[in-house]
Amino acid sequence: ATVEPIAMLVREVAGPRAAVAVLVPPGASPHTFEPKPSDVAKLAGAALVVEAGAGLDGWLRALLAATSPAPARLTLVDVAGVDPLPAAAHADGDGGGRHGRVDPHVWLDPIRVRDALVPALVAQLAALDPAQRAAYEAAGRDFQERLGALDAELRAALAGRGRRFVAFHAAWRYFAQRYGLEEVGVVEEAPGEEPTPRELAALVGRARAAGVPAILVEPQLSPRVARAIAAEFGATTVLVDPNGDPSDPARDGYAELLRWNAAAFARALGSAP
Ligand SMILES: [Zn+2]
Structure with missing residues (x-):
């Protein structure tokens, strides 16, 4: 995963069936991150890389160009049903700057995670590891149930x-x-x-x-x-x-x-x- 919160989502669905590495280190912003040559090593041998997209982790492109064979790639803002928001909601904005035209921070809505991202992660992981399809599907359903409860809890907190x-x-x-x-x-x-x-x-x-x-x-x-x-x-x-x-x-x-x-x-x- 490019960033920690995406890794959190992948871990929920993958469970012990996959090792999840994160490219942006703790405390760093993906917006200002500059990958080092050693980051190419983290991608070597990966079956899948999951990114937010929309410019948040645009530096991934150069890393992938240096990685052979290229891993499968899942871009969260492009997932069906995500319904991405425009990057610039401000009248005084200039089109979103480095964020691109779509807002990449889609993981911060637990309902989009439940209804769009979890099904996409289950499908992607099952495609790469078909023998474990039932396990990914079960973990996905379990996570989806917890996300519904989490949404109610957040609503109450606010x-x-x-x-x-x-x-x-x-x-x-x-x-x-x-x-x-x-x-x-x-x-x-x-x-x-x-x-x-x-x-x-x-x-x-x-x-x-x-x-x-x-x-x-x-x-x-x-x-x-x-x-x-x-x-x-x-x-x-x-x-x-x-x-x-x-x-x-x-x-x-x-x-x-x-x-x-x-x-x-x-x-x-x-x-x-
Ligand atoms: Zn951001």
């Missing part, structure tokens, strides 16, 4: 809170659409490109006008900018994590990661007006 948020980068549109939240703005329109002090001040002004009580920051992107935001905005920043962290048991699995983020959003959103 009930009675405010609806508007300011994200660090535009990672949360699938999550927001699912749970009726509204992205007022983002700090980094192109992830990894820091806003100017003027852009930052304008964003903080917009957040205040919209009554957004906290700005979301992320572990993978510039702590310097996060500190600048905290200075502009008072101390009210809340850490969210679209990618997860295998070294933290609170967000080392898919359900854990989504729960952890819903709790962070609930804090950041404040009470319903």
